[in-house]
Amino acid sequence: MDLKNSKPRRVAFYTVGCRLNQAETAVLTDRFRCLGFQPVKFGEMTDVLVVNTCSVTEGAETDCRRVVRQVLRKSPNAFVAITGCYAQTGAEALESIGGIDLVLGTQYKMQLPNYLAALSSTDKRVQPELLHTRKIDHENFTIEGTGDYATTRANLKLQDGCQFMCSFCLIPFARGRERSRRADDAVREAYALAERGHRELVLTGVNLGQYRDAGVDLLTLLQRLESIPGIDRIRISSIEPTTIPDRLLDYMAASNKLCRFLHVPLQSGDDKILKAMNRRYTVREYAEFIEQANRKIPGLCIGTDVMVGFPGEGEQQFANTQSIINALPVSYLHVFSFSNRPGTAATKLPNPVPPHIIKQRSQELAKLSQRKRFAFYQQYVGQSVAVLFESRHAAGLWTGFTDQYIKVGVQSSDDLSNEIREVTISGVTDGLALAHLSAGMSQSDELLQARPLLMTSESV
Ligand code: SF4
Numbered sequence: 001m002d003l004k005n006s007k008p009r010r011v012a013f014y015t016v017g018c019r020l021n022q023a024e025t026a027v028l029t030d031r032f033r034c035l036g037f038q039p040v041k042f043g044e045m046t047d048v049l050v051v052n053t054c055s056v057t058e059g060a061e062t063d064c065r066r067v068v069r070q071v072l073r074k075s076p077n078a079f080v081a082i083t084g085c086y087a088q089t090g091a092e093a094l095e096s097i098g099g100i101d102l103v104l105g106t107q108y109k110m111q112l113p114n115y116l117a118a119l120s121s122t123d124k125r126v127q128p129e130l131l132h133t134r135k136i137d138h139e140n141f142t143i144e145g146t147g148d149y150a151t152t153r154a155n156l157k158l159q160d161g162c163q164f165m166c167s168f169c170l171i172p173f174a175r176g177r178e179r180s181r182r183a184d185d186a187v188r189e190a191y192a193l194a195e196r197g198h199r200e201l202v203l204t205g206v207n208l209g210q211y212r213d214a215g216v217d218l219l220t221l222l223q224r225l226e227s228i229p230g231i232d233r234i235r236i237s238s239i240e241p242t243t244i245p246d247r248l249l250d251y252m253a254a255s256n257k258l259c260r261f262l263h264v265p266l267q268s269g270d271d272k273i274l275k276a277m278n279r280r281y282t283v284r285e286y287a288e289f290i291e292q293a294n295r296k297i298p299g300l301c302i303g304t305d306v307m308v309g310f311p312g313e314g315e316q317q318f319a320n321t322q323s324i325i326n327a328l329p330v331s332y333l334h335v336f337s338f339s340n341r342p343g344t345a346a347t348k349l350p351n352p353v354p355p356h357i358i359k360q361r362s363q364e365l366a367k368l369s370q371r372k373r374f375a376f377y378q379q380y381v382g383q384s385v386a387v388l389f390e391s392r393h394a395a396g397l398w399t400g401f402t403d404q405y406i407k408v409g410v411q412s413s414d415d416l417s418n419e420i421r422e423v424t425i426s427g428v429t430d431g432l433a434l435a436h437l438s439a440g441m442s443q444s445d446e447l448l449q450a451r452p453l454l455m456t457s458e459s460v
Contacts, residue, residue, distance in 0.1 A: 008036060008037060008038040009036070009037050009038065009047045009048060009122070010037070010038050010039075010040045010044070010045065010046045010047045010048065011029075011032045011037045011038070011039055011040070011046060011047065011048040011049075011050060012039070012040050012041065012042045012043075012044060012046035012048070012049050012050070012071070012078075013025050013028070013029060013039070013042060013049075013050045013051075013052065014042050014049065014050070014051045014052070014067050014071075015051075015052045015084075016051075016052065016053055016054040016060070016063060016084070017052075017053070017054025017056060017084070017085065018054065018056075019155055019202065019204045019237050019238075020155075020157060020160070020204050020205065020206060021052050021054060021084055021085075022155055023147060023155035023156070023157040023204050024052060024084075024109065024110065024157065025050075025052045026147030026148050026149055026154070026155065027110070027143055027144075027145045027146070027147050027148075027157070028050065028052075028110070028112060028113060028145075029147075029148040030145040030146050030147060030148040031110075031113035031114075031144060031145040032048075032113045032116075033148065034113075034145065035113050035114070035117040036117070037113070037116075037117075039148070042071075043074075044074075045074060045075050046071065046075050046078050047075070047077075047078060047079065047122065048078060048079045048080075048081065048116060048122060049067075049068070049071045049075070049078045049079070049080045049081070050081050050083065050112065051064060051067055051068070051080070051081070051082045051083070051084070052083055052084040052109075053082060053083070053084035053085060053086035053087055054084060054085050054086060055084075055085040055086040055088075055089045055090060055170050055174050055341070056085070056170065056171075056339070056341075057339050058339050058340070058341075060085075060086040060090065061086070061090060061093050061094070061097075064082060064086065064094065064097060065097055068080055068082075068097060068098075068099045068100060069099070072099045077124060079101050079102070079116070079122035079123075079124060080099055080100050080101050080102070081100075081101065081102040081103075081104060081112060081116070082094055082100055082102070082103050082104070083103075083104040083105075083108075083109045083112060084109065085106070085170070085171070085174035085175065086174075087103050087104055087105055087106075087109075087132070088105045088106040088132070088136075088173070088174045088175070089170055089173055089174050089343070091103050091105060091130060091132050094128070095127075095128050095130060099124075100128045101122070101124055101125040101128055101129065102125070102128060102129050102130075102131070103128055103129070103130050103131070103132065104131045104132070105130075105131060105132030105133060105136075106136050106174065106175055106176060107131075107132070107133045107135075107136050107137065108131045108132070110143065110144070115131075135176075136161070136175070136176030136177070137176075137179070138161060138176055138177035138178070138179045139179060140179055140180050140181065140182055140213050140214075141160070141179055141180075141181055141182070142181065142182050142185040143157060143181060143185060143189065145189075146189050146192040146193060146196070147189070147193060149193075149196075149198065151198075151390055151391075152197070152198055152199050152200060152388060152389075152390050152417070152418045153198065153200040153201075153202055153235075153388075153390070154193045154196075154198040154200070154201055154202070155201075155202045155204045155237075156186060156189060156190055156193065156201045156202065156203055156204065156225075157181060157186075157204050157205065158180065158181050158186055158203055158204065158205045158208060158211050158218075158221065159178065159179070159180050159181065159204075159205025159206060159207060159208055159210060159211045160175055160176070160178070160179055160181075160205065160206055161175045161176045161177045161178040161179050161206055161207070162175065162177075162178050162206045162207040162210075163177050163178055164207065164240070164278070164280065165278055165345075166267075166277055166278050166279060167276060167277050167278045167344060167345035167346040167349070168277060168307065168310065168338060168341065168344055168346040169341075169344060170341045170343065170344055171206055173343055173344075175206055178206070178207055178210050180205075180210075180211045180212050180213045181213065182213055183213045183214075183216040183220075183221050183224065186221060186225075187221075187224050187225065187228070190225050190228050190231065191228055193231075194228050194229065194230035194231050195230070197230075197418060198230075198231075199230065199231065199232045199233060199388060199418060199420070200231075200232065200233040200234070200235060200388055201225060201231055201233070201234050201235070202235045202237050203218075203222075203225075203234065203235065203236050203237060204237045205237075207240055207243065208236060208237065208238070208239045208240075208243075209239045209240050209242075209243020209244055210240075210243055218236075218248065219245070219247060219248050219251055222234060222251070222258060223251075226255065226257045226258065231257065232257060232388070232420060233257055233259055233388060233403055234257050234258050234259065235258075235259040235261055235403075235405075236258075236259075236261065236262065236263075237263060238263045238264075238265060238305070239262065239263065239264060240264070240265065240280075241264045241265070241266075241281055241285075241286055241289055242280045242281055244262070244264070244289070244293075246292075249292070249293050249296045249297060250296065252296075252297050252300075253296050253297045253298075259403040259404065259405070260297050260298075260299050260300045260301060260403055260404050261300070261301045261303075261403065261404055261405050262293060262300065262301070262302050262303070263302075263303040263304065263305075264286075264289070264290065264293075264302065264303075264304055265304055265305035266286055266304045266305065266306055266321075266324070266325070266330075267279055267305060267306060267307045267310075268306070268307060268310060268313070268317065268320075268321055269283050269306075269320045269321035269322070269323065269324035269325060270283065270313070270316075270317035270318075270320040270321060271283055272312065272317065273310055273312060273313055273317050276310065276311070276312060276346075276349060277307075277310060277346075278345070283320070283324055286324075287324060287327070287328055290302060290328050290329065290330070291328070291329070294329045299404055300329075300404070301331045301332075301376065301404035301405050301406070302328075302329060302330050302331055303330070303331060303332050303333070303334065303405075304325070304330050304332075304333055304334070305333070305334045305335075305336060306321060306325070306333050306334070306335055306336070306365055307335075307336045307337070307338055308321075308335060308336070308337055308338065308353075308358055308361040308362050308365060309337050309338040309353040309355075309357065309358030309361065309362075310338045310346070310353070311338070311346060311349035311350060311351050311352050311353065312349060312350070312351045313338075313353050313361075314351075318361055321365075322364070322365070322368065325365075325368060325372070326368070330372055331372055331373060331376035331404075332369050332372055332373040332376070333365055333366075333368065333369035333372065334369075335362050335365040335366055335369065337358045337359070337362050338353070338358065340352075370431075373431060374428060376406075377406055377425075377428040377433045378428050380406065380425045380433065381425050381426065381427060381428065381433075382424070382425065382426075383424070383425055384422050384423070384424050384438055385402045385406065385408070385422070385423060385424075385425060385435075386402060386403070386420055386421070386422055386423075387400040387401065387402055387408045387410070387420065387421055387422075387423050387435070388400050388401060388402075388418075388419075388420050389410075389416035389417060389418065389419050389420075389421065390417070390418075391417070392416075392417070393409075396411060397409045397410065397411055398410050398411070398412050398416045398417075399432070400416070406425075406433050407431060407432050407433065408423060408425065408432070408433045408434075408435050409432050409433070409434050409435070410423055410434075410435050410436060410437060411436075412437060414437075421437055421438075422437070422438040423435035423436060423437055423438055424436055424438050
């Protein structure tokens with residue numbers, strides 16, 4: 001395709017994986033737009049496809065093949081660029097997938113729009129071009145552009161990389177050593193996001209608690225972000241348990257803008273497994289932290305990640321995990337199945353857990369998570385809470401979240417999009433708290449009786 005004769009060039013994105021990948025795709029979208037491309041929805045005809053991959057699970061390669069085939073059926077001449085964690089860790093495997101034109105490792109990911117804009121032609125390649133280095137810069141960084149989001153919540157990337165070297169995790173290889181975004185640059189993007197009407201910022205990073213830029217730590221940066229007009233809520237996404245200082249908890253307890261929300265990965269409730277995972281805490285230390293956070297911050301929502309099927313996880317170890325989660329004030333779990341990732345230390349460990357046991361344990365923890373979430377939501381029945389509304393569903397139900405990430409549904413003919421409203425919770429069903437606007441006009445009690453709602457809360 002000759003770029004000079006085919007403007008505007010359309011670009012579609014397919015993003016797999018974590019919130020950080022979503023944040024990066026959002027900034028890439030903005031950069032492409034600024035450079036004269038027209039972003040289109042995935043599934044529409046396109047001239048360029050960008051796949052932002054993940055390598056956390058074994059399915060990354062299969063997923064890539066499927067997406068590339070799917071897009072090329074509809075847009076046979078689309079130029080296909082693959083980036084993200086799997087482009088870093090599985091570049092050779094990707095090179096062999098037919099239809100791919102460009103593979104960009106982590107070092108080059110955010111330069112993709114400039115690179116494509118500078119090409120005189122995005123004709124399909126016979127052989128994919130590979131832009132990849134094993135070494136990834138770990139200096140502090142800036143990000144050109146502002147995330148492009150359709151939602152009221154916008155991710156703000158503050159940090160990348162990790163060197164904790166948990167034995168199951170490929171991220172240190174996929175994203176490199178830890179590094180922090182320049183504080184001024186993060187604040188600049190936050191102002192731009194506020195100007196675009198985003199009222200909630202979700203701070204993201206691989207290991208957010210390690211944020212440091214020339215004497216600015218996460219708490220200091222948070223205080224700067226809180227002062228931005230138009231930003232009503234700031235949410236910290238997943239953060240490692242050993243990286244949260246007491247003063248951050250105190251600040252969360254006192255702040256009107258910092259959401260009462262912590263997602264703190266546990267991974268296992270057994271000390272032997274935690275040690276083999278190379279995690280940096282014992283079960284007791286984790287439990288003491290969670291109890292302290294819960295004491296300091298009334299109404300705090302605590303989520304956690306748990307991994308099942310790590311090598312050596314017998315019945316007793318799994319029972320220990322269930323037991324500590326039952327005992328702690330955890331509000332929900334994200335359950336991950338151990339997946340043997342070549343290149344990680346865990347691949348060498350003995351006593352693998354059979355897949356059918358992993359599946360069974362995963363299902364058990366998923367049920368435990370449902371019970372925990374239900375119990376957390378249930379405490380608020382009859383109470384008034386503030387909800388930032390996001391979207392209206394086909395059934396006419398507006399949904400949004402409280403600062404504690406309780407998903408709330410309200411039947412209303414008002415346009416509640418991007419509005420913060422007081423509601424009274426009247427019941428709980430399937431990961432959703434049903435409520436009515438505190439001014440009245442509720443049909444939500446009827447809804448609670450009348451139909452099962454199959455919405456689930458999304459992850460932070
Ligand atoms: S803390 Fe552990 S699990 Fe999290 S990104 Fe770093 S190495 Fe991976």
